[in-house]
Amino acid sequence: MDKKKVVKLWIWILNIFFILLLVWSLINYKFLDKEVTGLVMTGGLIAMIFLVIFLEGAPIFVGPSVAVASILVMNVFNPWFILFLFLSSAIIGNIFYFCLGYFVGAKILKYFPKKDIKKYKELFKKYGRYALLIMAVSPIPYIPTLAGVFKMDSKKHLLETLAVRLIRHVFVFFVWFFVLFGF
DSSP, X not given: OOHHHHHHHHHHHHHHHHHHHHHHHHHTHHHHHHHHHHHHHHHHHHHHHHHHHHHHHOSSSOOTHHHHHXXXXXXXXXXXXXXXXXXXXXXXXXXXXXXXXXXXXXXXXTTSOHHHHHHHHHHIIIIIHHHHHHHHHSSSOOOTHHHHHTTOOHHHIIIXXXXXXXXXXXXXXXHHHHHHHOO
């Protein structure tokens, strides 16, 4: 089997895996929520930071705010410090996933027909910015890797999408804070 066919097969397997992971995370939301909460409760701030970085771009329906809410429930740390760590971790995670797509995505795209890639790039150029903005504020999994794969301007990505994502994170943080502490 030639190399292109093997890579295409693995990409299809990976896509199917991601779709199954999305469906599984939707069906098992309570289980994942409980596991993330347990990891944060035992691992503390370090676990929260790594989970926020991982969950920022992971293709699952459990958002990074679950890890932050778990830390807030402990009522041990200064909430402003938690917000700072949350936003910093989210920025790091976003940049990591963008760079992953930017540097690895081109290597993967070379195995697809140029005609298809051109079509996908045009679609992303036309609708990608709006799709990322919608994903950034909605409960749909936010996947900044797409911005990297299709070479979205990093300044535009940081200024628009990441800014909207951070506003969402601040809003969610305060909702959790007021729900948990009733202020």
